Amino acid sequence: MPEPSITFLGGVREIGGNKILIEDGPERILFDFGPSFSPRYDEFYLNYLQPRSTSPIKDLLEFDLIPRVPGLYSRESLHGADLEYEAPKIDAVFVTHAHFDHAGYLKHIDPEIPVYLGADTKVLLDAIQVSGRGGYGTHRWKILTPRTPVRLGNLEVVPHPVDHSIPGAYGYVIHTSAGSIAYTGDFRQHGPRAALTQGFLEAAAREEPAAFITEGTRVGPDPRKNFTEESVRGEVDRVLEASSDLVLGTCYPRDIDRIATLYHASQTAERSFVVSLKTAYLLSAVAGQPGFPKVPVPGQTPDLLVYERPKKVYYKWEEPFLAGAVDAEYVRTQGKKLFLMLEMMHFPELIDLRPPKGSPFVYSMSEPFSEEDLEAEVLQNWLDHFQLRRHSLHASGHCSGAELLSIAQRLKSSTTFPIHTEHPDDFHPKGTTVVSPEKGVAYPVTAR
Numbered sequence: 001m002p003e004p005s006i007t008f009l010g011g012v013r014e015i016g017g018n019k020i021l022i023e024d025g026p027e028r029i030l031f032d033f034g035p036s037f038s039p040r041y042d043e044f045y046l047n048y049l050q051p052r053s054t055s056p057i058k059d060l061l062e063f064d065l066i067p068r069v070p071g072l073y074s075r076e077s078l079h080g081a082d083l084e085y086e087a088p089k090i091d092a093v094f095v096t097h098a099h100f101d102h103a104g105y106l107k108h109i110d111p112e113i114p115v116y117l118g119a120d121t122k123v124l125l126d127a128i129q130v131s132g133r134g135g136y137g138t139h140r141w142k143i144l145t146p147r148t149p150v151r152l153g154n155l156e157v158v159p160h161p162v163d164h165s166i167p168g169a170y171g172y173v174i175h176t177s178a179g180s181i182a183y184t185g186d187f188r189q190h191g192p193r194a195a196l197t198q199g200f201l202e203a204a205a206r207e208e209p210a211a212f213i214t215e216g217t218r219v220g221p222d223p224r225k226n227f228t229e230e231s232v233r234g235e236v237d238r239v240l241e242a243s244s245d246l247v248l249g250t251c252y253p254r255d256i257d258r259i260a261t262l263y264h265a266s267q268t269a270e271r272s273f274v275v276s277l278k279t280a281y282l283l284s285a286v287a288g289q290p291g292f293p294k295v296p297v298p299g300q301t302p303d304l305l306v307y308e309r310p311k312k313v314y315y316k317w318e319e320p321f322l323a324g325a326v327d328a329e330y331v332r333t334q335g336k337k338l339f340l341m342l343e344m345m346h347f348p349e350l351i352d353l354r355p356p357k358g359s360p361f362v363y364s365m366s367e368p369f370s371e372e373d374l375e376a377e378v379l380q381n382w383l384d385h386f387q388l389r390r391h392s393l394h395a396s397g398h399c400s401g402a403e404l405l406s407i408a409q410r411l412k413s414s415t416t417f418p419i420h421t422e423h424p425d426d427f428h429p430k431g432t433t434v435v436s437p438e439k440g441v442a443y444p445v446t447a448r
Protein backbone atom coordinates (compact mmCIF):
# COMPACT_ATOMS: atom_id res chain seq x y z
CA MET A 1 0.00 0.00 0.00
CA PRO A 2 1.39 3.46 -0.84
CA GLU A 3 2.32 5.57 2.17
CA PRO A 4 -0.07 8.29 3.32
CA SER A 5 0.42 11.67 1.72
CA ILE A 6 -0.50 15.36 1.92
CA THR A 7 -1.23 17.40 -1.20
CA PHE A 8 -1.76 21.16 -1.03
CA LEU A 9 -4.31 22.27 -3.60
CA GLY A 10 -4.50 25.86 -2.37
CA GLY A 11 -3.13 28.15 0.33
CA VAL A 12 0.30 27.86 -1.25
CA ARG A 13 2.22 31.17 -1.20
CA GLU A 14 -1.06 32.98 -0.62
CA ILE A 15 -3.10 34.11 2.36
CA GLY A 16 -6.32 32.13 2.13
CA GLY A 17 -7.60 29.48 -0.23
CA ASN A 18 -6.55 26.51 1.93
CA LYS A 19 -7.37 23.16 0.31
CA ILE A 20 -5.47 20.20 1.73
CA LEU A 21 -5.91 16.63 0.51
CA ILE A 22 -4.82 13.81 2.83
CA GLU A 23 -4.72 10.29 1.39
CA ASP A 24 -4.12 7.03 3.16
CA GLY A 25 -4.79 3.82 1.24
CA PRO A 26 -8.30 4.11 -0.17
CA GLU A 27 -9.22 7.04 2.11
CA ARG A 28 -9.11 10.57 0.75
CA ILE A 29 -10.18 13.52 2.85
CA LEU A 30 -10.01 17.27 2.37
CA PHE A 31 -9.37 20.04 4.88
CA ASP A 32 -10.94 23.41 4.02
CA PHE A 33 -12.12 24.44 0.60
CA GLY A 34 -12.03 28.17 0.08
CA PRO A 35 -11.23 30.50 -2.81
CA SER A 36 -7.88 32.19 -3.11
CA PHE A 37 -8.13 35.93 -2.54
CA SER A 38 -4.99 36.97 -4.24
CA PRO A 39 -3.16 37.46 -6.38
CA ARG A 40 -4.36 35.01 -9.02
CA TYR A 41 -8.12 35.27 -8.51
CA ASP A 42 -8.08 39.05 -8.72
CA GLU A 43 -6.19 38.92 -11.98
CA PHE A 44 -9.33 37.67 -13.72
CA TYR A 45 -12.31 38.17 -11.44
CA LEU A 46 -13.04 41.42 -9.62
CA ASN A 47 -16.08 43.06 -8.06
CA TYR A 48 -19.02 42.20 -10.32
CA LEU A 49 -16.90 40.33 -12.82
CA GLN A 50 -17.36 36.80 -11.43
CA PRO A 51 -17.58 33.21 -12.69
CA ARG A 52 -20.98 32.45 -14.22
CA SER A 53 -23.36 30.76 -11.77
CA THR A 54 -24.38 28.35 -14.54
CA SER A 55 -20.82 27.07 -15.12
CA PRO A 56 -18.68 28.02 -12.11
CA ILE A 57 -16.11 25.22 -12.32
CA LYS A 58 -15.61 25.74 -16.04
CA ASP A 59 -14.96 29.44 -15.46
CA LEU A 60 -12.56 28.79 -12.57
CA LEU A 61 -10.67 25.95 -14.29
CA GLU A 62 -10.04 28.24 -17.27
CA PHE A 63 -7.53 30.19 -15.14
CA ASP A 64 -6.48 27.31 -12.88
CA LEU A 65 -8.32 28.94 -9.96
CA ILE A 66 -9.78 25.71 -8.58
CA PRO A 67 -8.13 22.27 -8.46
CA ARG A 68 -9.00 19.63 -11.02
CA VAL A 69 -10.12 16.88 -8.63
CA PRO A 70 -12.20 14.02 -10.07
CA GLY A 71 -15.12 12.87 -7.93
CA LEU A 72 -15.32 16.06 -5.85
CA TYR A 73 -17.63 18.55 -7.52
CA SER A 74 -21.40 18.42 -7.90
CA ARG A 75 -22.92 17.60 -11.26
CA GLU A 76 -24.49 21.06 -11.33
CA SER A 77 -21.24 22.97 -10.69
CA LEU A 78 -19.44 20.96 -13.35
CA HIS A 79 -21.89 22.00 -16.06
CA GLY A 80 -19.97 22.76 -19.23
CA ALA A 81 -16.55 21.96 -17.73
CA ASP A 82 -14.09 19.57 -19.34
CA LEU A 83 -14.06 17.56 -16.11
CA GLU A 84 -16.60 14.73 -16.12
CA TYR A 85 -18.95 14.23 -13.23
CA GLU A 86 -17.99 11.13 -11.23
CA ALA A 87 -19.49 9.59 -8.11
CA PRO A 88 -17.66 10.90 -5.01
CA LYS A 89 -14.01 9.87 -4.64
CA ILE A 90 -13.52 12.05 -1.57
CA ASP A 91 -14.69 10.55 1.74
CA ALA A 92 -15.15 13.75 3.71
CA VAL A 93 -14.39 17.45 3.93
CA PHE A 94 -13.37 18.99 7.27
CA VAL A 95 -13.81 22.74 7.70
CA THR A 96 -11.66 24.66 10.20
CA HIS A 97 -13.83 27.80 10.45
CA ALA A 98 -16.45 29.92 8.73
CA HIS A 99 -14.18 32.46 7.02
CA PHE A 100 -14.78 32.72 3.29
CA ASP A 101 -11.22 31.77 2.32
CA HIS A 102 -11.69 28.40 4.08
CA ALA A 103 -15.32 27.56 3.34
CA GLY A 104 -16.31 29.66 0.31
CA TYR A 105 -16.10 26.88 -2.30
CA LEU A 106 -18.10 24.30 -0.34
CA LYS A 107 -21.01 25.19 -2.59
CA HIS A 108 -19.30 23.45 -5.52
CA ILE A 109 -18.79 20.15 -3.68
CA ASP A 110 -20.96 17.10 -4.39
CA PRO A 111 -23.82 17.10 -1.85
CA GLU A 112 -23.19 13.38 -1.21
CA ILE A 113 -19.79 14.09 0.39
CA PRO A 114 -20.08 14.57 4.18
CA VAL A 115 -18.87 17.94 5.47
CA TYR A 116 -17.61 17.98 9.09
CA LEU A 117 -17.62 21.22 11.06
CA GLY A 118 -18.16 22.67 14.53
CA ALA A 119 -21.71 23.41 15.71
CA ASP A 120 -20.82 27.12 16.02
CA THR A 121 -19.36 27.19 12.51
CA LYS A 122 -22.62 25.72 11.19
CA VAL A 123 -24.61 28.47 13.00
CA LEU A 124 -22.37 31.09 11.38
CA LEU A 125 -22.52 29.58 7.89
CA ASP A 126 -26.32 29.48 8.11
CA ALA A 127 -26.45 33.12 9.23
CA ILE A 128 -24.06 34.21 6.48
CA GLN A 129 -26.04 32.24 3.90
CA VAL A 130 -29.27 34.03 4.87
CA SER A 131 -27.93 37.58 5.27
CA GLY A 132 -24.96 37.69 2.90
CA ARG A 133 -24.09 37.01 -0.67
CA GLY A 134 -23.57 33.47 -1.88
CA GLY A 135 -24.30 30.21 -0.13
CA TYR A 136 -22.59 27.02 0.89
CA GLY A 137 -24.81 24.48 -0.86
CA THR A 138 -26.63 21.48 0.53
CA HIS A 139 -24.47 18.88 2.19
CA ARG A 140 -24.52 15.95 4.53
CA TRP A 141 -23.42 18.17 7.43
CA LYS A 142 -21.71 16.35 10.30
CA ILE A 143 -21.32 18.27 13.54
CA LEU A 144 -18.03 17.64 15.34
CA THR A 145 -17.71 17.13 19.08
CA PRO A 146 -14.57 18.80 20.45
CA ARG A 147 -11.68 16.36 20.95
CA THR A 148 -13.83 13.41 19.88
CA PRO A 149 -12.19 11.44 17.05
CA VAL A 150 -13.88 10.77 13.73
CA ARG A 151 -12.72 7.48 12.20
CA LEU A 152 -12.65 7.08 8.41
CA GLY A 153 -10.95 3.80 7.46
CA ASN A 154 -7.20 4.20 8.01
CA LEU A 155 -7.60 7.77 9.16
CA GLU A 156 -8.66 9.19 12.49
CA VAL A 157 -9.35 12.89 12.73
CA VAL A 158 -9.43 14.63 16.12
CA PRO A 159 -10.95 18.13 16.13
CA HIS A 160 -9.53 20.60 18.67
CA PRO A 161 -11.17 24.00 19.20
CA VAL A 162 -8.74 26.90 18.80
CA ASP A 163 -8.97 30.67 19.15
CA HIS A 164 -9.34 32.79 16.01
CA SER A 165 -11.11 36.02 15.02
CA ILE A 166 -14.34 34.10 14.50
CA PRO A 167 -15.88 31.69 17.04
CA GLY A 168 -16.00 27.97 16.31
CA ALA A 169 -12.51 27.55 14.81
CA TYR A 170 -10.85 24.14 14.90
CA GLY A 171 -7.34 22.79 14.48
CA TYR A 172 -6.98 19.10 13.71
CA VAL A 173 -4.78 16.19 14.69
CA ILE A 174 -4.95 13.49 12.04
CA HIS A 175 -3.71 9.96 12.73
CA THR A 176 -2.58 8.18 9.56
CA SER A 177 -1.22 4.66 9.19
CA ALA A 178 2.32 6.10 9.18
CA GLY A 179 2.31 8.98 11.64
CA SER A 180 0.23 11.91 12.74
CA ILE A 181 -0.36 15.29 11.20
CA ALA A 182 -1.29 18.49 13.04
CA TYR A 183 -3.08 21.23 11.08
CA THR A 184 -3.68 24.60 12.72
CA GLY A 185 -6.31 26.15 10.48
CA ASP A 186 -6.18 29.87 11.38
CA PHE A 187 -5.34 30.51 15.02
CA ARG A 188 -4.00 32.88 17.66
CA GLN A 189 -2.87 32.78 21.28
CA HIS A 190 -3.91 36.29 22.36
CA GLY A 191 -7.71 36.22 22.04
CA PRO A 192 -10.50 35.47 24.52
CA ARG A 193 -10.27 31.71 23.85
CA ALA A 194 -6.47 31.46 24.11
CA ALA A 195 -6.77 28.46 26.46
CA LEU A 196 -8.32 26.45 23.62
CA THR A 197 -5.30 27.11 21.42
CA GLN A 198 -3.01 25.90 24.23
CA GLY A 199 -5.10 22.71 24.54
CA PHE A 200 -4.67 22.04 20.82
CA LEU A 201 -0.93 22.70 20.92
CA GLU A 202 -0.46 20.41 23.93
CA ALA A 203 -2.35 17.62 22.19
CA ALA A 204 -0.38 18.21 18.99
CA ALA A 205 2.97 18.21 20.87
CA ARG A 206 2.11 14.91 22.60
CA GLU A 207 1.69 13.32 19.17
CA GLU A 208 5.26 14.20 18.12
CA PRO A 209 3.73 14.71 14.68
CA ALA A 210 5.32 13.53 11.48
CA ALA A 211 3.94 16.63 9.75
CA PHE A 212 2.91 20.04 11.05
CA ILE A 213 0.82 22.16 8.71
CA THR A 214 0.75 25.69 10.06
CA GLU A 215 -0.82 28.90 8.89
CA GLY A 216 1.80 31.63 8.45
CA THR A 217 -0.26 34.77 7.79
CA ARG A 218 2.12 36.98 9.78
CA VAL A 219 5.38 35.28 8.82
CA GLY A 220 7.74 37.72 7.08
CA PRO A 221 7.24 41.49 7.00
CA ASP A 222 4.60 42.35 9.62
CA PRO A 223 4.43 46.03 10.45
CA ARG A 224 1.18 45.70 12.39
CA LYS A 225 0.88 46.44 16.09
CA ASN A 226 0.38 43.46 18.36
CA PHE A 227 -2.79 44.32 20.25
CA THR A 228 -4.69 41.80 22.33
CA GLU A 229 -8.48 41.88 22.51
CA GLU A 230 -8.11 43.36 26.00
CA SER A 231 -5.80 46.14 24.84
CA VAL A 232 -8.19 46.97 21.99
CA ARG A 233 -10.87 47.34 24.67
CA GLY A 234 -8.69 49.68 26.74
CA GLU A 235 -7.90 51.90 23.75
CA VAL A 236 -11.53 52.05 22.61
CA ASP A 237 -12.56 52.99 26.18
CA ARG A 238 -10.15 55.92 25.98
CA VAL A 239 -11.44 57.06 22.58
CA LEU A 240 -15.06 56.93 23.74
CA GLU A 241 -14.29 58.74 26.96
CA ALA A 242 -12.35 61.54 25.25
CA SER A 243 -15.11 62.34 22.76
CA SER A 244 -18.16 64.46 23.42
CA ASP A 245 -19.53 63.82 19.95
CA LEU A 246 -20.60 60.89 17.82
CA VAL A 247 -18.03 58.09 17.63
CA LEU A 248 -17.99 55.94 14.52
CA GLY A 249 -16.27 52.64 13.85
CA THR A 250 -15.93 49.64 11.63
CA CYS A 251 -14.90 46.01 12.11
CA TYR A 252 -15.15 42.73 10.23
CA PRO A 253 -18.84 41.82 10.00
CA ARG A 254 -18.33 38.30 11.47
CA ASP A 255 -15.80 39.20 14.16
CA ILE A 256 -18.19 38.44 17.01
CA ASP A 257 -15.48 38.90 19.66
CA ARG A 258 -14.74 42.39 18.39
CA ILE A 259 -18.42 43.28 18.15
CA ALA A 260 -18.78 42.12 21.79
CA THR A 261 -15.68 44.12 22.82
CA LEU A 262 -16.93 47.30 21.14
CA TYR A 263 -20.40 46.85 22.59
CA HIS A 264 -19.04 46.46 26.13
CA ALA A 265 -16.86 49.55 25.69
CA SER A 266 -19.94 51.39 24.50
CA GLN A 267 -21.84 50.27 27.61
CA THR A 268 -19.08 51.52 29.92
CA ALA A 269 -19.13 54.88 28.14
CA GLU A 270 -22.93 54.96 28.55
CA ARG A 271 -23.48 55.17 24.84
CA SER A 272 -25.86 53.11 22.75
CA PHE A 273 -24.15 50.80 20.29
CA VAL A 274 -25.62 51.14 16.79
CA VAL A 275 -25.23 48.28 14.31
CA SER A 276 -26.29 47.47 10.76
CA LEU A 277 -29.24 45.22 9.92
CA LYS A 278 -26.75 42.52 8.95
CA THR A 279 -24.98 42.64 12.31
CA ALA A 280 -28.36 42.67 14.05
CA TYR A 281 -29.29 39.48 12.20
CA LEU A 282 -25.99 37.82 13.07
CA LEU A 283 -26.25 38.78 16.74
CA SER A 284 -29.74 37.37 17.02
CA ALA A 285 -28.58 34.15 15.26
CA VAL A 286 -25.68 33.52 17.66
CA ALA A 287 -27.18 34.89 20.90
CA GLY A 288 -27.29 32.20 23.56
CA GLN A 289 -25.71 29.57 21.29
CA PRO A 290 -23.00 27.48 22.95
CA GLY A 291 -19.46 28.46 22.00
CA PHE A 292 -20.29 32.13 21.41
CA PRO A 293 -19.41 35.04 23.68
CA LYS A 294 -22.22 36.88 25.41
CA VAL A 295 -23.57 39.32 22.85
CA PRO A 296 -26.25 42.00 22.93
CA VAL A 297 -29.55 40.90 21.42
CA PRO A 298 -31.46 43.23 19.11
CA GLY A 299 -34.87 44.08 20.51
CA GLN A 300 -33.89 42.80 23.97
CA THR A 301 -30.75 44.65 25.02
CA PRO A 302 -31.76 48.27 25.65
CA ASP A 303 -28.46 49.95 24.69
CA LEU A 304 -28.27 48.23 21.31
CA LEU A 305 -29.81 50.09 18.37
CA VAL A 306 -30.17 49.11 14.74
CA TYR A 307 -29.38 51.60 11.99
CA GLU A 308 -31.73 51.57 9.03
CA ARG A 309 -30.25 52.75 5.76
CA PRO A 310 -32.79 54.05 3.26
CA LYS A 311 -33.41 51.17 0.82
CA LYS A 312 -35.96 50.54 -1.88
CA VAL A 313 -36.52 46.89 -0.94
CA TYR A 314 -35.96 45.13 2.37
CA TYR A 315 -35.16 41.43 2.60
CA LYS A 316 -37.30 39.15 4.70
CA TRP A 317 -34.47 38.61 7.21
CA GLU A 318 -34.18 42.38 7.70
CA GLU A 319 -37.83 42.92 8.55
CA PRO A 320 -37.79 41.87 12.24
CA PHE A 321 -35.23 44.60 12.97
CA LEU A 322 -36.94 47.52 11.27
CA ALA A 323 -39.34 48.29 14.11
CA GLY A 324 -37.49 50.66 16.41
CA ALA A 325 -34.57 51.10 14.02
CA VAL A 326 -32.92 54.53 13.97
CA ASP A 327 -32.02 56.67 10.96
CA ALA A 328 -29.51 59.36 10.01
CA GLU A 329 -31.66 62.11 11.51
CA TYR A 330 -31.69 60.32 14.88
CA VAL A 331 -27.92 59.83 14.80
CA ARG A 332 -27.38 63.51 13.92
CA THR A 333 -29.36 64.67 16.95
CA GLN A 334 -28.33 61.98 19.47
CA GLY A 335 -24.75 61.55 18.27
CA LYS A 336 -22.98 62.14 21.53
CA LYS A 337 -24.89 59.26 23.11
CA LEU A 338 -23.99 56.82 20.33
CA PHE A 339 -21.21 54.60 19.02
CA LEU A 340 -22.16 53.86 15.41
CA MET A 341 -20.73 50.97 13.39
CA LEU A 342 -20.57 51.59 9.66
CA GLU A 343 -19.36 49.10 7.07
CA MET A 344 -17.28 50.65 4.33
CA MET A 345 -19.84 49.79 1.67
CA HIS A 346 -22.35 51.92 3.59
CA PHE A 347 -20.13 55.01 3.68
CA PRO A 348 -22.56 57.07 1.55
CA GLU A 349 -24.59 57.27 4.79
CA LEU A 350 -21.92 59.72 6.00
CA ILE A 351 -23.37 62.23 3.52
CA ASP A 352 -26.60 62.20 5.58
CA LEU A 353 -25.01 61.58 8.97
CA ARG A 354 -22.72 64.63 8.69
CA PRO A 355 -20.61 63.70 11.74
CA PRO A 356 -19.08 66.70 13.50
CA LYS A 357 -15.60 67.47 12.16
CA GLY A 358 -12.89 65.68 14.11
CA SER A 359 -15.21 62.86 15.26
CA PRO A 360 -13.25 59.69 16.04
CA PHE A 361 -13.44 56.75 13.67
CA VAL A 362 -12.38 53.45 15.25
CA TYR A 363 -10.86 51.36 12.46
CA SER A 364 -10.93 47.90 14.05
CA MET A 365 -9.65 45.79 11.18
CA SER A 366 -6.28 44.62 9.98
CA GLU A 367 -4.09 47.17 8.19
CA PRO A 368 -3.74 46.56 4.44
CA PHE A 369 -0.98 44.16 3.40
CA SER A 370 0.32 46.36 0.61
CA GLU A 371 0.63 50.09 0.08
CA GLU A 372 -1.21 49.92 -3.22
CA ASP A 373 -4.42 48.83 -1.54
CA LEU A 374 -7.12 50.68 -3.44
CA GLU A 375 -9.77 50.01 -0.80
CA ALA A 376 -7.59 51.48 1.94
CA GLU A 377 -7.05 54.57 -0.19
CA VAL A 378 -10.78 55.05 -0.81
CA LEU A 379 -11.52 54.57 2.90
CA GLN A 380 -8.96 57.23 3.78
CA ASN A 381 -10.45 59.61 1.18
CA TRP A 382 -13.84 59.35 2.90
CA LEU A 383 -12.34 59.90 6.35
CA ASP A 384 -10.39 62.92 5.04
CA HIS A 385 -13.41 64.39 3.29
CA PHE A 386 -15.48 64.26 6.50
CA GLN A 387 -12.45 65.15 8.63
CA LEU A 388 -12.81 62.08 10.82
CA ARG A 389 -9.93 61.13 13.12
CA ARG A 390 -8.87 57.56 12.53
CA HIS A 391 -7.88 55.29 15.44
CA SER A 392 -6.53 51.95 14.20
CA LEU A 393 -7.27 49.46 16.97
CA HIS A 394 -7.20 45.80 16.06
CA ALA A 395 -6.11 42.49 17.56
CA SER A 396 -5.10 40.11 14.80
CA GLY A 397 -6.79 36.75 14.29
CA HIS A 398 -3.37 35.20 13.79
CA CYS A 399 -0.26 34.33 15.78
CA SER A 400 2.76 36.57 15.15
CA GLY A 401 5.70 35.16 13.18
CA ALA A 402 7.73 34.88 16.42
CA GLU A 403 4.95 32.89 18.12
CA LEU A 404 4.74 30.53 15.15
CA LEU A 405 8.49 29.93 15.33
CA SER A 406 8.33 28.89 18.96
CA ILE A 407 5.25 26.72 18.31
CA ALA A 408 6.97 24.89 15.42
CA GLN A 409 10.06 24.40 17.62
CA ARG A 410 7.96 23.03 20.44
CA LEU A 411 6.14 20.54 18.18
CA LYS A 412 9.44 19.23 16.73
CA SER A 413 7.58 17.75 13.82
CA SER A 414 9.72 15.90 11.23
CA THR A 415 8.38 18.24 8.56
CA THR A 416 6.74 21.65 8.92
CA PHE A 417 4.67 22.99 6.03
CA PRO A 418 3.93 26.74 6.21
CA ILE A 419 0.81 27.59 4.22
CA HIS A 420 -1.66 30.52 4.18
CA THR A 421 1.34 32.86 3.89
CA GLU A 422 3.04 34.88 1.17
CA HIS A 423 6.43 34.29 2.80
CA PRO A 424 6.90 30.55 3.47
CA ASP A 425 10.64 30.91 2.77
CA ASP A 426 11.03 33.36 5.67
CA PHE A 427 10.06 30.68 8.21
CA HIS A 428 13.09 29.06 9.88
CA PRO A 429 12.22 27.20 13.09
CA LYS A 430 14.94 24.96 14.58
CA GLY A 431 14.57 21.21 15.10
CA THR A 432 12.19 20.60 12.19
CA THR A 433 12.63 20.50 8.42
CA VAL A 434 10.62 23.24 6.77
CA VAL A 435 9.16 22.41 3.39
CA SER A 436 7.59 25.26 1.50
CA PRO A 437 5.04 23.19 -0.37
CA GLU A 438 4.34 23.32 -4.06
CA LYS A 439 0.79 23.17 -5.27
CA GLY A 440 -0.38 19.71 -6.38
CA VAL A 441 2.68 17.74 -5.14
CA ALA A 442 1.93 14.72 -2.89
CA TYR A 443 4.25 14.82 0.15
CA PRO A 444 4.59 11.42 1.85
CA VAL A 445 3.92 11.14 5.57
CA THR A 446 6.65 8.95 6.99
CA ALA A 447 6.81 7.51 10.51
CA ARG A 448 9.47 9.14 12.70
Ligand SMILES: [Zn+2]
Residues within 6 Å of the ligand: 097, 099, 164, 186, 397
Ligand atom coordinates in the same frame (compact mmCIF):
# COMPACT_ATOMS: atom_id res chain seq x y z
ZN1 LIG B 1 -9.65 32.89 9.16
